[in-house]
Amino acid sequence: MKQKTDVVVVGGGPAGSISAKLLAESGIDTILLERDTSFGKPCGGGIPYGAFKEFNIPESLIEKESKSVRIVSPSGKNLDIELGKKGIAIVERRKFDVFLRNEVVRRGVKVVEGNFINLNTEKNGYCVKANVRGEVTEIYCKYIIATDGVNSRVRSILNIKPNKYFITVSEKIKGIETDFCEFWFSSSHAKGSYSWVFPSKEGISIGTGSIQPGTAINLLKLFKSRRGIKENGHKRIYKIPLWKGDLYNKDNVIFAGDSAGQVMPLTYEGIYYAMKSGEFAARAIIEGKASIYKKMWQSTFQKRFYFMDKLRRYFYKNDNTIEKLIAFHRNPEVQEASIRLWLMKDSGKESLNKYIKIFRKLICLP
């Protein structure tokens, strides 16, 4: 089967759906290709409240909310931080992703359930090949937005090195409650990352991330024993990309979200940045120039990602440096600056510069 369109968006997660929706609103003919429309991504589902208003997403999708975070240091010192009136909203990823894709359908985009397998460069664009219900479908288009996640096949087909990543293992456990979004640190169960317990619809979502390969299930076991949780859920292993900031577009193929590694270093938050990157990718196509995507992305996020990556490298070195990071956050000025930057998505230069100034005063960064 052969089809023709202006843009093929490969991958119907948050990045893909936001870009397809905006393209359709500008009257650009778009096909969204999603491998599995019933996929529920393993994810804590934590999103800053402001994102609902910014992307016109109803707050009724919020399953749980947390108005405070608990940070536990490697030596077991607790730090509870109040987040103010509105804290972190927790969504259930399958429901959230289905909602966003339905919004795309409502705007006239054809959502094709199919697996992207290949692409060829043609005289006036590309031919995308997908396996749709066992048959190869060819879609001819001018632009491609690659939003096919951390294992991006579009990347590998174009001979672009895969994302650097770390491994997570997570599970949902029913019948246990927490009021906090908990972040637990220790190199014994979360080297180069953290373990977490988030409220979820029917209990908690718990997981751990580690840069140590091959040990994830065991590390989760160690963390659960530290946290005192004996119950088990269905364990899922998934990668989180490490940001490098080296991939934006290759000709008229634009990479957005996890496929481009656009996860905030240090906090490893990706949903908001995936949606923003999807928005920038669509805007670049609407303006008819794929290369301006990089400019848009960098003028909004480069400085903050770059600085957070510096902090990640400095603080995630060992348990002593993590103790330092947590000790710094006992200072209300540091807390306030972090909340502004992490939760309010205050992209204004002033708050970012304040954050940088505070940390430069506290530590000597290269």
Ligand SMILES: Cc1cc2nc3c(=O)[nH]c(=O)nc-3n(C[C@H](O)[C@H](O)[C@H](O)COP(=O)(O)OP(=O)(O)OC[C@H]3O[C@@H](n4cnc5c(N)ncnc54)[C@H](O)[C@@H]3O)c2cc1C
């Ligand atoms: C355990 C865990 C917990 C996390 N917790 C949080 C959190 O609490 N808050 C937060 O902000 N971020 C969190 N993240 C990160 C967040 O999940 C991602 O950054 C975000 O989902 C990226 O969105 P995306 O649209 O770029 O990619 P994805 O959400 O991964 O979507 C990619 C889509 O592409 C589809 N696809 C893949 N290959 C193909 C193909 N060949 N053909 C067609 N379709 C394809 C997939 O089915 C999928 O629907 C977490 C990640 C993990 C692993």
